[in-house]
Amino acid sequence: MAVRLTPKTRARLLRLLHGETAASAEEHELNAVFLQVVLAIMLIFMITFFLFVEKTGGEISRLDELKNQVEDARRDKLVTALEHTAARYRVRYGLVLFLRVDPGTGARSFDLSGVIREGALSSEENPRRSFRLGGQNAYLDYSAPGKLNETWESETLADAGLKMDRLSNADRLWLKEQLKLQVGQIRGEITEVQTLAAAALQEHFATHPEAVTDPELRKLLTRINSEQDPASRRLLLGELTGRLNIFVRKELHRISEVPMLEELP
Amino acid sequence: MRHRLFFTLLLAFAAMSPLFAETVSEGESRKLLDNQTELLSARLLFNEARDRWFAAPLPGTEELLITRMKENAKECAARSAAERLMRPHYLELLKQGFAKMAAETLAPFRGTVPDAALKAMEQTPDAQLTAKCNREFPAAFDAARKKLVAEQRAEITGNIYPNEAELEQNDDKVLTAMLTARFAERRGAPLWEELLPQLQTELIAPVLRSARDQQQRQLNLAGQLTPDARLWDQKAAAADLEKQLNTEIAAWKVEKRYALFPRTLELIQKRSARLPQERVIALLPKIPATPNYAVLLDDDPEANANPETSFRNYAAQIAESGLDAAQKQLELPEAYRAGLTNDDEVKQALDRRFNALKPELQKLRNAFAGRQLKKRFPSVADRSYLPEPDAIEVYRQDKGQMTFPDDADSPVLLAETRQLLKAGVAERYAAGNAELSDQLETVEKEYDNVVAEMEKLHDETSPSLLKRWFGAKSSIDLDTIKDCYTERVLDRFRAGGERNYPDLFPKTEEEIDLRTRAILQRLLNPVPPPPKPQASQLKTAELTLIYRVLVDTENDQLVVRLRQNRFAGSLNPARREAEEKRLIAEVAKELDALCRTEIQTALAPPKLVIRIEVGGGAVYYRFVAELRSALKEALVQNGATIEDTLDRSTAGDQ
Numbered sequence: 001m002a003v004r005l006t007p008k009t010r011a012r013l014l015r016l017l018h019g020e021t022a023a024s025a026e027e028h029e030l031n032a033v034f035l036q037v038v039l040a041i042m043l044i045f046m047i048t049f050f051l052f053v054e055k056t057g058g059e060i061s062r063l064d065e066l067k068n069q070v071e072d073a074r075r076d077k078l079v080t081a082l083e084h085t086a087a088r089y090r091v092r093y094g095l096v097l098f099l100r101v102d103p104g105t106g107a108r109s110f111d112l113s114g115v116i117r118e119g120a121l122s123s124e125e126n127p128r129r130s131f132r133l134g135g136q137n138a139y140l141d142y143s144a145p146g147k148l149n150e151t152w153e154s155e156t157l158a159d160a161g162l163k164m165d166r167l168s169n170a171d172r173l174w175l176k177e178q179l180k181l182q183v184g185q186i187r188g189e190i191t192e193v194q195t196l197a198a199a200a201l202q203e204h205f206a207t208h209p210e211a212v213t214d215p216e217l218r219k220l221l222t223r224i225n226s227e228q229d230p231a232s233r234r235l236l237l238g239e240l241t242g243r244l245n246i247f248v249r250k251e252l253h254r255i256s257e258v259p260m261l262e263e264l265p
Numbered sequence: 266m267r268h269r270l271f272f273t274l275l276l277a278f279a280a281m282s283p284l285f286a287e288t289v290s291e292g293e294s295r296k297l298l299d300n301q302t303e304l305l306s307a308r309l310l311f312n313e314a315r316d317r318w319f320a321a322p323l324p325g326t327e328e329l330l331i332t333r334m335k336e337n338a339k340e341c342a343a344r345s346a347a348e349r350l351m352r353p354h355y356l357e358l359l360k361q362g363f364a365k366m367a368a369e370t371l372a373p374f375r376g377t378v379p380d381a382a383l384k385a386m387e388q389t390p391d392a393q394l395t396a397k398c399n400r401e402f403p404a405a406f407d408a409a410r411k412k413l414v415a416e417q418r419a420e421i422t423g424n425i426y427p428n429e430a431e432l433e434q435n436d437d438k439v440l441t442a443m444l445t446a447r448f449a450e451r452r453g454a455p456l457w458e459e460l461l462p463q464l465q466t467e468l469i470a471p472v473l474r475s476a477r478d479q480q481q482r483q484l485n486l487a488g489q490l491t492p493d494a495r496l497w498d499q500k501a502a503a504a505d506l507e508k509q510l511n512t513e514i515a516a517w518k519v520e521k522r523y524a525l526f527p528r529t530l531e532l533i534q535k536r537s538a539r540l541p542q543e544r545v546i547a548l549l550p551k552i553p554a555t556p557n558y559a560v561l562l563d564d565d566p567e568a569n570a571n572p573e574t575s576f577r578n579y580a581a582q583i584a585e586s587g588l589d590a591a592q593k594q595l596e597l598p599e600a601y602r603a604g605l606t607n608d609d610e611v612k613q614a615l616d617r618r619f620n621a622l623k624p625e626l627q628k629l630r631n632a633f634a635g636r637q638l639k640k641r642f643p644s645v646a647d648r649s650y651l652p653e654p655d656a657i658e659v660y661r662q663d664k665g666q667m668t669f670p671d672d673a674d675s676p677v678l679l680a681e682t683r684q685l686l687k688a689g690v691a692e693r694y695a696a697g698n699a700e701l702s703d704q705l706e707t708v709e710k711e712y713d714n715v716v717a718e719m720e721k722l723h724d725e726t727s728p729s730l731l732k733r734w735f736g737a738k739s740s741i742d743l744d745t746i747k748d749c750y751t752e753r754v755l756d757r758f759r760a761g762g763e764r765n766y767p768d769l770f771p772k773t774e775e776e777i778d779l780r781t782r783a784i785l786q787r788l789l790n791p792v793p794p795p796p797k798p799q800a801s802q803l804k805t806a807e808l809t810l811i812y813r814v815l816v817d818t819e820n821d822q823l824v825v826r827l828r829q830n831r832f833a834g835s836l837n838p839a840r841r842e843a844e845e846k847r848l849i850a851e852v853a854k855e856l857d858a859l860c861r862t863e864i865q866t867a868l869a870p871p872k873l874v875i876r877i878e879v880g881g882g883a884v885y886y887r888f889v890a891e892l893r894s895a896l897k898e899a900l901v902q903n904g905a906t907i908e909d910t911l912d913r914s915t916a917g918d919q
Contacts (some may be wrong), residue, residue, distance in 0.1 A: 055274075071602075072354070100288050107290065108290075108291045109288040109290045109291060110288060110289050110291065110294070111289075112289075112290040113288075115520055124267060130577075173770065186772060187423055189291075191294075192291060192292070192294045193294075195294035195295055195297075195298050196294040196298075197288055197300040198298050199297040199301050200293060202298060202301035202302055203301045203304075205301075205305050206301050206305040206308055208785075209305060209308040209309050209312055217309070218313070220539075221309055221310055221313040222313060223311060225313055225314045225317065225370065229639040231368060233373070234373065237306065237373055239300075239301055240306050240309075241303070241306060244302045244306060244309075245298070245302055248298075248302070
């Protein structure tokens, strides 16, 4: 918006700047003068700002570094404590005897070669005891998952010498996640061991099919062999597989006195 | 063979080697279990199928053996040779069957179960197959052989059997000749005469018997089978019947199974055409009769008074309602309803239905009549009805004369009620008549007593005592005697039991009056005492025998009684005269015999009194006169002296 100066005002300004008379001064010359003034003020402020930032930024990064170091140390403690807890539970569940870890690759495998012999639980004390007691302990623990998680948590924190209320929110969340992961992993290992035992027993039945005397299964076999329709027969075969899996787990439960984890919801 | 066994063992070992000789990587357990489960499924299924296959005979082997024997007919003509040839063939069939069974059972497991394990299962169990062959072959061979022989026999005799039309058109004799000729023709040369009887009895007769039996069975079945209840159309019903019949025939075990005979077809057509009538007739007996006859009787007894009319009307009503109900129950289409009413067989069925009901209807009528009698004529029903004494006397003269109670002609009375009424009234009249007879008999008996006592008193005592005896105040007159006599009669009569008519009937009074006069006459003119008999006469007088000859009618019969003997003859007008003559002869003969017996046994000739008494029945005087003459004749023949007192009798019945 162009403001038209009164001739009197213009003359005063020109006199202040140039000392000349009002008659010879123009409006754009006045605008240029104002611009120079504003730039000079901005330059002063910018120099001040950059000097401030340079000084405070360094202090903040030093603080962050310190904080990370503290957190890492706490996590290490918790990781170690988690490993200790997991190791204790593996012992409790008899997994140590069956679990093999390749030192080179870290690949894990299971050896149940001595557990099931001739369709019965091995008479060797160690594998027998590990499988039976471990399985029973596992069933007992995993029957109450809430309590198991709490126990894991308290044992881990105790092992780490920490308390939950002293942990940051992030650590708390991280710990919960790790506990869940570890409990689940060990359950998977137990299931793996029991499934391998079931497979070993199933192998025995496959070698001695006459040992399968369940009357319902026998009826189903007759029905399948009498069925002429291929689609129905396929469905019945699926039913047979399902029933044989249930059958072998029941038999494993019977001979080992170990309730299967798969029986849990 | 040894290599093969070794290979099999290797396969089996490979299939069954333990999978847990070394460690198993994490995550592999599920796959391992699945593999083992799949292997177990295959083995279980295969074992089950194998056991079943071995337990059951191989199907279709008979046909295969038959085909093979036909292909090698020459070699298989002898049974033993055929058995030798067929046994390896049967074993081969078993092997093929086993391989097929194994392949089919294990097909779903190819790719999931190791091939080695499958091959081990599919391996042919030679020893078991041989055992199965030994077990099953004899029966299969025997069955196949029997079928072959039967087939050949049928083929040989097939052209010789008479066909359906021939069987219906000719009798067995003609057919026997016809079949004999066919045998000869088939042989191409004449049959030896000596062979003919054997041929006819052993071959032709059984063939004809079987054919005739089938003919009869077809006819029976055609008459018994029922077509589908939904069918009404003649063609459809006939087709259904034929189908049913053919199904039955297919199950007959006969050497030659005949198709439907023309007569059977005719019967089927006939039944199909009359299906509505037949079904209605069959259903009619099961339909309850409406309207209710008892209700009809109650509602309108007048209209049903005559049983014939009533039954006729009721038969028409239940026929109509029965037909309607049957048609509704059968859901008979409208088109088939028209001819039912006028059909003769339907009418007969309706008549049979009504006739079956008739006894029950009659019972209803009888019960109603009983009720009606009780309601309208209670005195007749409870047997308290008493006809007037005069009426009883009229009835005594003519049994058809009876006076019935008022309202006896009411139109509302059923015929049965009328009969009951008539019988009841007649019974009461008969009872009254019996009492009248009793009175008359009493009169007669008392007459003898009175006379005897009177004469005794008259002879032995003073007249005043006799007067007192008669109850006379001054002199003995007719009234005095009558009163005395009447009183004695009444006393004696009433003492005989409970009486419906305790007083005297007019006829009795008349009789008393007559006899009173006789007594009075006897009193006034006493009979002079008989002269003293001689010694011989005394002996005669010592024994007096009285024979009563009772003549009366009973139940349309003329009856004569002499002592314990009863002689009866028909009252039929056509035979009456002859019957009377016979009776007279028989009675005379009996009297003659009696007299002879008495004369022989008596010390002195007895005095015989023959008294002929005539009852209330319709007895002709002529008969009595002839009887009297005949009896006199009989006595004369015995040398008796006859004294006929008929002239002195006042009653006229002695």
